[in-house]
Structure formats: C-alpha cells, structure tokens
Amino acid sequence: MQSTEFMIPTSVSEALDNISREDAIFLGGGTSTALLYKTRMIEPSRVVWLGKVSELKGISTSATTVRIGSTTTMAEIAANREIARLFPGVSAAAGVIGNARVRAMATMGGALAHADPRQDLPPALIAVGATVSVNSSSGSREIPLKEFYEGFLETVLSPDELVTEVSIPIRSNQRSSYLRYTPTSEGDYPTVGSGTSLIFGPDGKTIEAATAVLCGVGTVPILADEAARILIGSSGDDTTLQRAAEAVRNAVDPQDDERGTADYKREMASVFTYRSLKSCLNS
Amino acid sequence: MKINFSLNGKETELDVDPMAVALDVVRGLSLTGTKEGCGVGVCGACTIMVNGSPVSSCICLVGTLADKDVWTIEGIAEKMPELIDSFVEEEGMQCGICTPGQIVAAAAIESVGASNAEEIKKYMAGNLCRCTGYQTILSAVEDHLAVN
Numbered sequence: 001m002q003s004t005e006f007m008i009p010t011s012v013s014e015a016l017d018n019i020s021r022e023d024a025i026f027l028g029g030g031t032s033t034a035l036l037y038k039t040r041m042i043e044p045s046r047v048v049w050l051g052k053v054s055e056l057k058g059i060s061t062s063a064t065t066v067r068i069g070s071t072t073t074m075a076e077i078a079a080n081r082e083i084a085r086l087f088p089g090v091s092a093a094a095g096v097i098g099n100a101r102v103r104a105m106a107t108m109g110g111a112l113a114h115a116d117p118r119q120d121l122p123p124a125l126i127a128v129g130a131t132v133s134v135n136s137s138s139g140s141r142e143i144p145l146k147e148f149y150e151g152f153l154e155t156v157l158s159p160d161e162l163v164t165e166v167s168i169p170i171r172s173n174q175r176s177s178y179l180r181y182t183p184t185s186e187g188d189y190p191t192v193g194s195g196t197s198l199i200f201g202p203d204g205k206t207i208e209a210a211t212a213v214l215c216g217v218g219t220v221p222i223l224a225d226e227a228a229r230i231l232i233g234s235s236g237d238d239t240t241l242q243r244a245a246e247a248v249r250n251a252v253d254p255q256d257d258e259r260g261t262a263d264y265k266r267e268m269a270s271v272f273t274y275r276s277l278k279s280c281l282n283s
Numbered sequence: 284m285k286i287n288f289s290l291n292g293k294e295t296e297l298d299v300d301p302m303a304v305a306l307d308v309v310r311g312l313s314l315t316g317t318k319e320g321c322g323v324g325v326c327g328a329c330t331i332m333v334n335g336s337p338v339s340s341c342i343c344l345v346g347t348l349a350d351k352d353v354w355t356i357e358g359i360a361e362k363m364p365e366l367i368d369s370f371v372e373e374e375g376m377q378c379g380i381c382t383p384g385q386i387v388a389a390a391a392i393e394s395v396g397a398s399n400a401e402e403i404k405k406y407m408a409g410n411l412c413r414c415t416g417y418q419t420i421l422s423a424v425e426d427h428l429a430v431n
Binding site: 004030031038051052186 | 300302304323337394408
C-alpha cells in the first residue's frame with residue numbers, strides 16, 4: 001500500500017489548496033477516519049488534518065445566532081453553557097455521543113460529513129434549524145442541515161468542500177430537547193434518538209412551529225412533518241402530543257438489526273418522540 | 284514524517300507514519316502498559332491522556348498528536364503514585380487488562396469536571412471491565428478525588 005501524505009495546514013485557504021487532489025480527505029479528530037482507514041474502507045493518498053486551523057475552532061454567540069466552528073469537539077459543545085441554556089437538546093446530544101474519549105476527539109464537522117444516520121447530533125441540530133457553512137476554492141455556500149444528507153454516509157458535499165461552521169438561529173419562546181434510547185451499552189449508537197423543538201406564539205401557550213427529527217430509523221435523519229403539523233396550533237396538551245408521536249410511526253423507515261426489529265424501532269421512535277416533546281414542555 | 288510531541292513529560296520527536304495509530308506507536312517504544320482491547324474505541328483499555336483529556340489510542344492517528352501533551356500509564360504512574368495507591372487500596376482491579384486504561388481515564392477526569400459519585404460513574408462508563416468489578420474501580424476513583 002502506498003503511504004498517505006499527511007498535511008497540516010494552518011488556515012482555511014491553505015486547507016482548501018491542500019485538498020485539490022482527487023482522493024484527498026479532510027481529517028478532524030480522526031475517530032471515524034481511523035476506523036475506516038484501519039479496515040481499509042478508505043485509502044486516501046493524502047489527508048488534510050484541520051487540527052491547526054484555529055479559525056475553525058470554537059463557539060461564539062451573538063444576539064441572534066450561535067456559531068459552532070467545525071473542529072469544535074463534542075466535549076466542547078457539551079460543556080458550553082450558552083448552548084446548554086439556549087439549545088439543551090444540542091447540549092444533551094453532544095454529551096451522550098460514544099464515550100468521554102470519543103467526545104474529546106470527535107469534531108462536529110467530521111461527524112456531520114461522516115453522515116452515519118445513527119448519530120445523535122444531527123437530529124438535535126436539525127430540530128433547532130441549524131445551517132451548515134461550506135467553503136471550497138470555488139466559493140462558499142450555506143446548506144440547511146435538513147437538506148445536507150443524501151443517504152447512508154452520503155451528503156451533498158463535493159470532495160473539495162470543507163464544512164467551516166454550523167450556525168443556529170436564537171429564537172424567543174423556543175424549547176428543544178434530545179432523547180435517545182439504546183438497549184445495548186451506553187456508549188453504543190442509539191436504536192433511536194429524537195430531537196424536538198417547539199416555538200410558542202406571543203401568548204406563550206400556542207405552538208406556532210414544531211420540529212421532530214429522528215436518527216437510527218432510516219438512511220438519513222428523518223423529519224416527521226406530519227407530527228409537526230399536528231402540534232402546530234395546539235397548546236401541547238397530552239392528547240395532541242400522543243397523536244403527534246403516533247404520526248412518527250409512518251414517517252420512519254427502520255431496518256431490522258442488532259438494535260431491534262423494524263417494528264420495535266417504529267414503536268420506540270414514537271415513544272421517544274413523545275418523551276422528547278414532554279421534555280420540551282417541562283424545560 | 285517527523286512528529287513532535289511531549290510524551291510523559293519529555294519532548295519527543297518520532298519519524299513515523301502519521302496514519303499509524305498511537306497505540307501501536309507507544310507500544311513500539313516499549314511503553315507496553317497501554318493495552319489493546321476492542322480496537323474500535325469502545326472499551327477504553329488503550330486509554331491515553333492527550334492535553335488532559337482521555338483518548339482511545341487505538342483510533343488516534345499519531346499525526347494528530349503533533350505538538351500535544353501525551354501521557355501513557357507509565358508516565359501517569361510516575362507522576363501520580365497516589366492514584367495507583369487508590370486503585371491498590373480499593374482493590375480496583377481483577378484480571379488487570381482494563382486497569383491501565385481505567386487509571387489513565389481517572390487521571391484525566393478533571394477534563395470533564397466530574398466530582399460527585401453520579402458524574403464519576405457517567406464519565407467512567409466508557410471504560411469496560413469484563414470481570415465486572417466496577418464498584419471497586421469507582422471507589423478507587425472516588426477515593427482519589429476525595430484525597431486530592
């Protein structure tokens with residue numbers, strides 16, 4: 001096997017210059033890349049490590065937006081107080097991924113680009129309307145995270161595009177939550193995870209906008225649009241929450257595997273969406 | 284490729300394949316206290332400490348250690364003998380294969396600020412012990428944090 005060239009750029013523009021080779025890949029923390037490389041599922045001739053690109057790291061908050069740089073780790077997201085206050089679902093998701101070692105290494109941008117549909121973070125981010133910023137040598141673009149995924153380990157990114165940050169709009173009267181369920185060990189991928197968000201109207205009681213997003217039950221994170229429609233206009237009373245959770249069964253598309261049968265996952269998707277919505281209301 | 288980092292408190296320069304995993308690299312330096320368990324980042328047997336945080340050396344590409352502060356069980360044992368004492372006194376081991384990883388994870392617990400029993404349990408949950416002697420391991424970590 002030919003050896004892999006390991007590049008250590010210190011700026012985004014240098015990183016974009018480095019990626020110009022066909023089979024080059026960007027490297028964040030390396031938790032997923034190391035596994036794929038060890039098993040020879042990928043054999044890049046060049047790896048562009050982003051660990052020294054300081055402009056990609058960190059979390060900033062303005063009056064309207066929270067921005068998370070792409071090389072920010074899961075541990076850093078989970079420990080951030082502003083994110084915990086504004087987006088408890090995002091904070092919870094970042095804090096349950098894998099184990100403390102994975103959270104210390106794994107970066108947000110790496111996780112999003114890896115696009116494993118069982119990941120905890122995407123449903124939590126999609127629920128609160130996150131947008132991905134992407135740069136390449138030919139320009140930049142913004143992609144709503146809900147439109148980012150195309151299939152199992154597939155995104156809309158082209159090989160030369162770099163995820164630079166995720167931005168989340170701060171909305172008044174928004175409550176959000178993320179809950180996961182796994183019957184195996186705590187560090188495993190979930191059977192199902194449910195990220196939900198409710199935005200209340202000026203009266204503080206009527207739901208004006210709702211989002212429910214599921215991981216683990218399809219080849220991409222799944223938006224339960226019908227559940228959202230049922231919630232809008234209601235006060236989040238228990239009967240409505242149950243109807244919304246019921247509607248999740250038809251939105252998901254799970255497969256049988258060691259984390260449960262398709263029927264079981266459908267049931268758990270419904271149960272955990274109900275609990276996630278309850279958690280929004282109680283937050 | 285030449286990689287520079289601090290290893291157990293000593294500035295180190297290695298000429299290595301940056302895509303090798305840290306586990307193989309440190310063991311190749313005769314630091315064989317770090318054990319391979321699952322090889323996929325799940326079990327914690329191969330835990331090393333990088334910039335104060337616990338890291339699975341089996342899925343850590345050594346190129347990403349450039350300029351970082353890296354500690355293995357050998358360095359931790361020398362630097363924190365009282366932590367080893369806590370594991371001995373509380374009998375926080377049985378067969379021993381997970382023990383280096385458990386001790387390095389405990390050494391890095393400050394990275395997450397875990398202090399009470401529940402937080403310690405949540406943090407240490409990522410380090411598996413197939414002898415299932417978890418209570419004595421948790422006691423050792425609690426004892427260490429109480430003393431220090």
